[in-house]
Amino acid sequence: MPHDDRSSLIPLLDRARSGEASARDELFAKCRNYVAVIAQSRLESWMHAKVDASDLVQQTLLEAFRGIEDFRGQTDAEWLAWLRQILSHNTNDFIRRYRTDKRAVGRERSLAPAEPDDSRAPGRDPADPGKTPSQIVADHERDIQIADAIARLAEDHRQVILLRNLQRLPFDEIARRMDRSRPAVQMLWMRALRKLEELLHQPDS
Missing domain, CATH: 1.10.10.10 (Winged helix-like DNA-binding domain superfamily/Winged helix DNA-binding domain)
Structure with a gap:
């Protein structure tokens, strides 16, 4: 699928990788909410008392900021996957540090909202949250x-x-x-x- 230059991160990413500081700042500002939502979704309930999602976000963005020259992808999908990989490593580090629960970190999900079922009955509990x-x-x-x-x-x-x-x-x-x-x-x-x-x-x- 071709990129829409109005929404694609790639032009901004290219400028950031060329050393343009303002582009790098703008790129990470655009990605902060994305990383934050993923981080919040990956924190199990037992971790909330030990880990602030904002700490994971800050650490992930800092590592990505410092290592942006190592990123070799050419698409938005590859860039976001790279950010998620860094976040996953950081989350796993916290889990290993606080070995109080052996459950794995939640599976990676798209942020796309599942659509509500046509049935509005409050007592209905659909087996699936919605469309994939x-x-x-x-x-x-x-x-x-x-x-x-x-x-x-x-x-x-x-x-x-x-x-x-x-x-x-x-x-x-x-x-x-x-x-x-x-x-x-x-x-x-x-x-x-x-x-x-x-x-x-x-x-x-």
């Missing part, structure tokens, strides 16, 4: 936009999106973590998805 990421978005460029939109959500909306769409937790578990009933969590999730879609369809300011 590949059915919703065709490229990784949109992940940046989605991460920016998630960062603008209210805290409870952001939390339910992360737990349901990225960590793929069942509603019963989300209800336990958020100290709400399952019907309340399902309604919150649907409202959060609608708000996220609103943000994604707002024209650029």
Whole structure:
């Protein structure tokens, strides 16, 4: 799929790799929300008392900043995958440091929101959170936009999106973590998805 120069990171990345400081700063500013959302989704509940997601974000971006000359990719997808790889290594380091749980870090997910089921019955707990990421978005460029939109959500909306769409937790578990009933969590999730879609369809300011 050809890149849209208006949204592709590659021109900015090329300037950053050539040594242009302002381009490097802009590139990492654009990617901060993306890395932050992935970091938050990968932190298991037992880790939150020990690790601040912002620390993982800062460390990941710093390492990428210092090592940008080592990146050899040519597409947005390769760049974002490189950032996720650095983040994954850092997260695994924290897990090894705090060996209190042997569960693996959550599987990598696209940031594309799963669409709510047509059934609005609050008590319904669908087996699958929604469409697969590949059915919703065709490229990784949109992940940046989605991460920016998630960062603008209210805290409870952001939390339910992360737990349901990225960590793929069942509603019963989300209800336990958020100290709400399952019907309340399902309604919150649907409202959060609608708000996220609103943000994604707002024209650029």
